[in-house]
Amino acid sequence: MSGLRSFMSSVQNLLALIFVGSIFVVAIAAPWIAPLHDPENPSSYKVVEGRLEVFPLEPKSEIPLGTVIYYRSSTGEMTLLHFDVFHSLIWGTRSVLRFGLITALSAAFIGVVVGALSGYLGGVVNTVIMRITDAFLAFPVISGVLLFRLIMDLTGLSLLDYETFNPIKIPETPFQSLVLRLGLDPVMITLILFSWMAYARMTNANVLALKHMDFTTAARSMGASNLYVIIRHMIPNAITQNIVLVARDIGGLVVLQAAFAFIGISGTVYSNAIPEWSRLLMLGRTWVIGQGGNPLIFWWTYIPVTLAFILFGVSWNMLGDGLNAVLNPRTRRKIMGMKY
Amino acid sequence: VPSFLKFLIRRLLFMVVTFLVVTALLYGLLMLAPVEARALLYVPQGARVITTKSIQNIIELHQLNDPYPLQYVRWLTNLFRGDWGWSPSLGEDVLQAMLRRTPVTAELTLYSILLFIPMGLVSGVLAGRRQGHRWDHGFRFAAFIATSIPPFILGLVLIALFYVGLRWFPVGRLSVAKKFVVDSITFQTFTGLITIDGVINRRLDVTLDALRHLVLPVFTLSLAHWATLGRVMRATVIEELGKEYIIAARARGIWANRILWRHALRNALPPALNSIALSAATLVTGVFVVEVIFTLPGVSQPLNTAIAYTPDISAAMGFAVFGIILVLLLMILLDVILAIVNPRIQEEVLT
Numbered sequence: 085m086s087g088l089r090s091f092m093s094s095v096q097n098l099l100a101l102i103f104v105g106s107i108f109v110v111a112i113a114a115p116w117i118a119p120l121h122d123p124e125n126p127s128s129y130k131v132v133e134g135r136l137e138v139f140p141l142e143p144k145s146e147i148p149l150g151t152v153i154y155y156r157s158s159t160g161e162m163t164l165l166h167f168d169v170f171h172s173l174i175w176g177t178r179s180v181l182r183f184g185l186i187t188a189l190s191a192a193f194i195g196v197v198v199g200a201l202s203g204y205l206g207g208v209v210n211t212v213i214m215r216i217t218d219a220f221l222a223f224p225v226i227s228g229v230l231l232f233r234l235i236m237d238l239t240g241l242s243l244l245d246y247e248t249f250n251p252i253k254i255p256e257t258p259f260q261s262l263v264l265r266l267g268l269d270p271v272m273i274t275l276i277l278f279s280w281m282a283y284a285r286m287t288n289a290n291v292l293a294l295k296h297m298d299f300t301t302a303a304r305s306m307g308a309s310n311l312y313v314i315i316r317h318m319i320p321n322a323i324t325q326n327i328v329l330v331a332r333d334i335g336g337l338v339v340l341q342a343a344f345a346f347i348g349i350s351g352t353v354y355s356n357a358i359p360e361w362s363r364l365l366m367l368g369r370t371w372v373i374g375q376g377g378n379p380l381i382f383w384w385t386y387i388p389v390t391l392a393f394i395l396f397g398v399s400w401n402m403l404g405d406g407l408n409a410v411l412n413p414r415t416r417r418k419i420m421g422m423k424y
Numbered sequence: 425v426p427s428f429l430k431f432l433i434r435r436l437l438f439m440v441v442t443f444l445v446v447t448a449l450l451y452g453l454l455m456l457a458p459v460e461a462r463a464l465l466y467v468p469q470g471a472r473v474i475t476t477k478s479i480q481n482i483i484e485l486h487q488l489n490d491p492y493p494l495q496y497v498r499w500l501t502n503l504f505r506g507d508w509g510w511s512p513s514l515g516e517d518v519l520q521a522m523l524r525r526t527p528v529t530a531e532l533t534l535y536s537i538l539l540f541i542p543m544g545l546v547s548g549v550l551a552g553r554r555q556g557h558r559w560d561h562g563f564r565f566a567a568f569i570a571t572s573i574p575p576f577i578l579g580l581v582l583i584a585l586f587y588v589g590l591r592w593f594p595v596g597r598l599s600v601a602k603k604f605v606v607d608s609i610t611f612q613t614f615t616g617l618i619t620i621d622g623v624i625n626r627r628l629d630v631t632l633d634a635l636r637h638l639v640l641p642v643f644t645l646s647l648a649h650w651a652t653l654g655r656v657m658r659a660t661v662i663e664e665l666g667k668e669y670i671i672a673a674r675a676r677g678i679w680a681n682r683i684l685w686r687h688a689l690r691n692a693l694p695p696a697l698n699s700i701a702l703s704a705a706t707l708v709t710g711v712f713v714v715e716v717i718f719t720l721p722g723v724s725q726p727l728n729t730a731i732a733y734t735p736d737i738s739a740a741m742g743f744a745v746f747g748i749i750l751v752l753l754l755m756i757l758l759d760v761i762l763a764i765v766n767p768r769i770q771e772e773v774l775t
Binding site for chain 1: 438441442443445446449450453454456457458460461464474475476479568571572573574575576577580583584585588589702704705706708709712713716717724727728735736737740741743744747748750751752755
């Protein structure tokens with residue numbers, strides 16, 4: 085309980101809780117904050133119609149944050165659509181939150197399982213597994229995202245035979261069809277694949293330290309199975325630091341995904357997998373440098389989204405820091421006012 | 425020093441193993457694609473168009489239906505032979521394309537490291553010296569802001585402010601006038617790093633121009649890493665200062681600043697440098713993102729063309745391998761620095 089009290093006593097932690105809480109509130113209350121235009125056909129994008137303006141529309145009462153321009157070329161000719169920024173920002177909270185939670189929690193799960201198992205088995209097995217984990221650390225995520233994107237793109241009609249001008253038939257591999265059928269985001273998969281290592285290393289170090297402690301020996305002597313000892317004793321004892329890392333990763337991974345979308349390697353602006361906020365950012369970046377080099381002329385096209393990303397990252401980071409101060413045994417003592 | 429040499433060999437061996445594991449993983453990822461797609465990795469030199477027939481030929485020629493280990497070993501042998509494949513979208517040999525752009529990437533990486541490592545160490549020590557002091561609060565706030573702003577957004581804002589608005593720092597690598605100088609016969613290329621070549625050629629104006637172009641990208645890249653390093657440093661210095669040998673040193677009347685910068689700093693260094701080594705891959709990802717944002721013609725320049733027009737697997741694979749090599753080089757560099765600063769590390773690795 086003292087942990088909880090010390091957590092709440094800090095203004096920063098309180099702020100973090102309020103921020104993260106309000107992200108969840110916005111995500112849940114989206115239908116009330118930004119009512120759907122057409123409830124039959126729910127969409128996280130609201131098209132502001134009846135306008136032939138080539139510049140983004142200024143904010144006014146019914147579009148609180150103006151619009152951003154989206155060119156659709158699917159019907160053969162270009163149509164210009166105005167997307168309501170505010171609407172997508174509110175509804176986008178859901179997908180961003182989902183992205184962060186799924187990615188960070190999956191990475192944590194893989195990492196904890198690998199780290200705990202390897203640490204428990206120990207010896208040569210542990211050395212080998214942890215060396216492989218370390219090797220994963222040498223892989224730049226950006227290459228992974230790029231390659232994965234290419235792999236997913238290279239099916240069906242993506243290649244043209246330059247002699248006959250027929251599409252080259254490329255059959256889907258079982259893996260590709262699985263990803264497509266489940267509607268998984270390639271960027272998400274790659275980020276999971278390359279961010280479990282920190283969890284594995286941390287859990288592993290903890291498990292190795294816990295392995296020879298008295299309570300583990302006691303459990304073993306009473307005939308507890310390996311699996312039981314791992315699940316019941318090792319993981320709970322090694323889990324606290326992982327919670328801190330999950331909180332930080334949720335913010336960090338969402339921002340990283342936005343960076344990849346921004347530089348255009350995670351898909352084009354038309355791809356379905358791109359979360360709304362990232363798409364807003366991709367649409368808004370062309371308006372950063374307005375007429376006469378004034379970056380503030382079309383401020384609503386990119387500043388609200390940018391702030392949303394920053395706020396999202398900051399909130400989770402702050403929560404992580406706060407949790408770290410409470411859960412990390414090394415710093416805990418100081419917070420509770422004890423001297424060592 | 426023989427023990428240092430032993431340490432170095434040990435680390436290099438580890439790097440080789442890491443390289444093998446990671447490239448195996450890379451090729452494994454590629455194996456998830458259908459064989460017709462993988463054939464694009466082996467497009468023959470000079471090929472500009474792809475046909476169904478040529479794809480079938482490649483599959484037969486390179487035996488792409490073989491089991492994964494065989495293919496991986498063959499691909500790896502080619503890699504070591506310098507045959508990184510041909511990229512249709514670049515119209516160039518992949519290895520050549522990468523090497524030609526390396527100096528730009530090297531310059532960006534090098535200057536960022538030279539900026540953020542010393543800054544991070546010093547500010548971490550200053551903040552950790554007195555916990556809760558004004559300096560400490562200031563640092564923690566700055567570090568918090570620095571880690572909270574996504575680098576690509578920071579880059580965007582900096583471009584808007586300093587390039588478009590104030591016209592202080594341009595994007596790209598060189599201004600047009602200086603590019604003429606560099607491309608002329610009288611300007612000799614020694615290292616490929618324009619800032620250094622400019623000094624050797626006694627054209628300080630070229631160096632200054634190149635540096636001016638580097639200010640924004642280097643700052644963007646360094647900021648978040650400075651904050652992370654500073655935080656680790658602060659935490660370890662605080663921990664270190666609470667230890668008994670510090671009290672003993674104080675009792676002997678050693679000057680507080682000397683204790684801080686000599687004793688505490690040295691012992692606090694390993695975790696800090698280790699944290700950079702562990703995040704070397706993040707650093708390299710950052711380098712590539714920053715290159716794209718500031719339109720630096722570095723290694724990541726082919727990226728966008730490679731995905732935008734034709735799906736170019738050989739360029740993507742070349743880019744990935746190059747990134748891995750860059751990460752490993754950074755790790756070795758940090759290891760060596762660490763071993764020189766704190767000799768105890770050498771023994772730890774050897775035992």
